[in-house]
Amino acid sequence: MTEKPPEKSGRTSYGERRKQRIDELAAASVDETPGVSLLASAWRRLRRNPVFLLGLAITTIFVLLAVVSPWLAPWDPAANPLIDEVRPQTNPVPGPEPGHPLGGDDRGRDLLSRLLVGSQQTLIVGVLATLFGLTGGVTLGTLAGAFGGWIDSLVMRIVDVMLSIPSLLLAFSIAALFARPSQWTVIIAIAVIQVPIFARLLRGSLLAQRVSDHVLAARALGVKPGAVVFRHMLPNAFGPVIVQATLVMAVAIIDAAALSFLGLGNPDDRQPEWGQMLGRATEFINSYPHLAIYPAACIIVVALGFTLMGESLREALDPKSRR
Amino acid sequence: MIRFIVRRLIQMVGVVLVLSLLLFFWLRSLPGGPVSAILGERATPARREALEAALGLDQPVYVQYLKFLQRAAQGDFGVSTQVLPGTDALEIFFMRLPATLELSFFALVLATSLGIPLGYFAARRHGSAVDNSAIVMSLVGVAVPVFFTAFMLKYFFAVEWNLLPVSGRQDPGLDATRITGFFVLDGILTREWDAAWDAMLHLVLPSVALATIPFAVIFRITRASVLDVLEEDYVRTAEAKGLTARVIRGRHVLRNAMLPVTTIIGLQVGGLLAGAVLTETVFAFGGIGQALYEAFRDKDYAVLQVLIMAAAAIYVFVNLLVDISYAIIDPRVRTR
Numbered sequence: 030m031t032e033k034p035p036e037k038s039g040r041t042s043y044g045e046r047r048k049q050r051i052d053e054l055a056a057a058s059v060d061e062t063p064g065v066s067l068l069a070s071a072w073r074r075l076r077r078n079p080v081f082l083l084g085l086a087i088t089t090i091f092v093l094l095a096v097v098s099p100w101l102a103p104w105d106p107a108a109n110p111l112i113d114e115v116r117p118q119t120n121p122v123p124g125p126e127p128g129h130p131l132g133g134d135d136r137g138r139d140l141l142s143r144l145l146v147g148s149q150q151t152l153i154v155g156v157l158a159t160l161f162g163l164t165g166g167v168t169l170g171t172l173a174g175a176f177g178g179w180i181d182s183l184v185m186r187i188v189d190v191m192l193s194i195p196s197l198l199l200a201f202s203i204a205a206l207f208a209r210p211s212q213w214t215v216i217i218a219i220a221v222i223q224v225p226i227f228a229r230l231l232r233g234s235l236l237a238q239r240v241s242d243h244v245l246a247a248r249a250l251g252v253k254p255g256a257v258v259f260r261h262m263l264p265n266a267f268g269p270v271i272v273q274a275t276l277v278m279a280v281a282i283i284d285a286a287a288l289s290f291l292g293l294g295n296p297d298d299r300q301p302e303w304g305q306m307l308g309r310a311t312e313f314i315n316s317y318p319h320l321a322i323y324p325a326a327c328i329i330v331v332a333l334g335f336t337l338m339g340e341s342l343r344e345a346l347d348p349k350s351r352r
Numbered sequence: 353m354i355r356f357i358v359r360r361l362i363q364m365v366g367v368v369l370v371l372s373l374l375l376f377f378w379l380r381s382l383p384g385g386p387v388s389a390i391l392g393e394r395a396t397p398a399r400r401e402a403l404e405a406a407l408g409l410d411q412p413v414y415v416q417y418l419k420f421l422q423r424a425a426q427g428d429f430g431v432s433t434q435v436l437p438g439t440d441a442l443e444i445f446f447m448r449l450p451a452t453l454e455l456s457f458f459a460l461v462l463a464t465s466l467g468i469p470l471g472y473f474a475a476r477r478h479g480s481a482v483d484n485s486a487i488v489m490s491l492v493g494v495a496v497p498v499f500f501t502a503f504m505l506k507y508f509f510a511v512e513w514n515l516l517p518v519s520g521r522q523d524p525g526l527d528a529t530r531i532t533g534f535f536v537l538d539g540i541l542t543r544e545w546d547a548a549w550d551a552m553l554h555l556v557l558p559s560v561a562l563a564t565i566p567f568a569v570i571f572r573i574t575r576a577s578v579l580d581v582l583e584e585d586y587v588r589t590a591e592a593k594g595l596t597a598r599v600i601r602g603r604h605v606l607r608n609a610m611l612p613v614t615t616i617i618g619l620q621v622g623g624l625l626a627g628a629v630l631t632e633t634v635f636a637f638g639g640i641g642q643a644l645y646e647a648f649r650d651k652d653y654a655v656l657q658v659l660i661m662a663a664a665a666i667y668v669f670v671n672l673l674v675d676i677s678y679a680i681i682d683p684r685v686r687t688r
Contacts, residue, residue, distance in 0.1 A: 205656070
């Protein structure tokens with residue numbers, strides 16, 4: 030491996046860069062202020078950080094909206110009360126009118142209701158993709174980081190190869206494997222591209238743990254190897270993984286929109302999802318841009334919320350920022 | 353230095369080999385299996401049988417893989433069924449490559465020439481309004497889906513205000529001479545200045561859309577890197593010696609801060625390839641990205657195979673170049 034100075038980066042960084050950033054995050058989990066737990070000291074700083082609070086507010090509102098939207102929405106998102114006004118030639122997209130403040134979509138469904146309820150599927154896609162990616166990555170990373178040796182080499186070579194394909198391209202390829210696209214294929218495609226990132230992150234974190242004093246102490250006391258890994262190493266290695274998971278939420282929601290735009294998204298749109306709404310709306314974008322702008326605005330705000338939260342979490346967990 | 357390069361080359365060959373293995377299994381598990389995948393659904397039984405025999409699907413898996421490798425090494429990835437029916441898949445790649453290279457080049461130039469100066473000034477005025485607004489801009493930049501940026505640029509600048517061309521690479525009415533396939537370069541070489549200018553105008557919107565994410569990344573790396581360097585002892589020493597601000601900026605700060613930035617610029621290639629799929633599709637730019645989109649949409653797996661393999665190979669190769677250039681710039685890298 031080559032050695033490079035640590036840097037900060039944005040969402041899209043690849044290969045060596047990505048590896049590097051992952052390693053950098055991993056390193057942030059050790060080297061703590063003595064006596065204060067990592068999370069406690071991070072929280073003390075976060076509590077006063079306006080960037081973090083803004084991100085937290087956006088994401089909280091988003092999650093609340095996803096929960097209560099079925100009661101908030103004036104119409105059923107699958108019903109088409111405006112279908113009589115849809116004229117494929119003259120008026121494909123009904124405009125705003127009393128009872129439908131944002132108008133309808135090309136199938137006569139109430140746009141506002143679809144946007145509100147869309148938060149639900151968007152949250153589900155984001156959470157499940159992150160969760161699956163996290164589970165896969167944590168499993169691989171634990172195998173590699175906790176046991177070392179040939180298992181480590183094997184797992185890390187696989188991870189390196191996965192990181193060598195531009196991530197969105199990998200997602201397209203995986204989505205293409207399914208004969209029939211659905212919400213699940215979108216979730217799986219996005220989850221798989223997160224696996225190598227989480228795996229590398231956790232491995233780096235665990236490697237740093239292996240040589241730390243508390244693990245040495247546990248070993249010396251005769252704690253079983255399994256217990257050392259699961260009770261003493263993993264809990265301490267999770268900080269950077271949580272940060273990454275927060276950032277991945279934003280990526281997942283944006284990538285779901287890209288997949289939808291490329292025709293690899295869920296074709297069944299009775300249950301609306303913002304990415305899918307945006308992807309489909311591009312068909313009418315030059316005559317009816319508002320159809321795309323509303324879901325896009327929702328995606329941008331929510332993605333920004335998760336990014337703000339993730340970036341400020343990362344800064345709070347970074348030992349360099351504690352000076 | 354030679355040993356370092358050789359070691360990296362061997363690593364690269366390993367990655368490409370594993371990639372080919374992945375691609376092999378990818379092709380086998382596509383809906384309908386490799387024969388339908390390569391020939392498409394409408395293939396005649398005779399052609400199917402011929403291909404099955406040619407692929408050796410009756411033989412053991414490892415023999416099939418070796419055959420696959422052999423054909424791939426000879427550039428034989430099959431024939432396009434949908435994107436340009438009947439054309440060799442590899443040929444499509446080479447036909448479409450110049451458009452994407454041209455677009456990526458302009459996007460990268462744009463991202464770099466804006467990102468580095470802005471990153472430097474944001475770091476110098478750390479915590480100021482300039483710094484904060486630039487950070488907000490870069491955060492919003494990565495939160496906007498690339499294809500939406502592209503559509504909005506197209507909607508306002510091309511459709512509403514009619515300032516720039518809506519799509520394509522050049523006005524077909526110009527009937528420009530083609531030499532290299534790079535339209536701007538062709539125009540300059542043949543002294544058809546109107547053709548070169550027209551191609552430039554067609555490049556503006558797609559490259560701005562494609563540049564947003566690399567710009568945000570380059571800006572933030574530059575800013576973080578300059579901030580780090582500004583705290584170094586040698587900068588303080590330079591200031592204490594009474595060197596002029598210009599010398600400190602050029603020789604002490606920027607030269608050291610550019611190390612991580614050079615790396616990141618090279619590594620944006622992966623992002624550009626993925627972004628090109630979205631941007632080229634929006635602007636009907638006719639490069640590799642659009643070909644990828646068409647191949648995905650129409651399930652033209654022969655073309656997909658070439659393009660995915662090529663994209664990964666280009667990406668791995670650029671990474672290698674970046675690592676080598678980094679080793680040249682920074683001798684510390686070579687020691688490990």
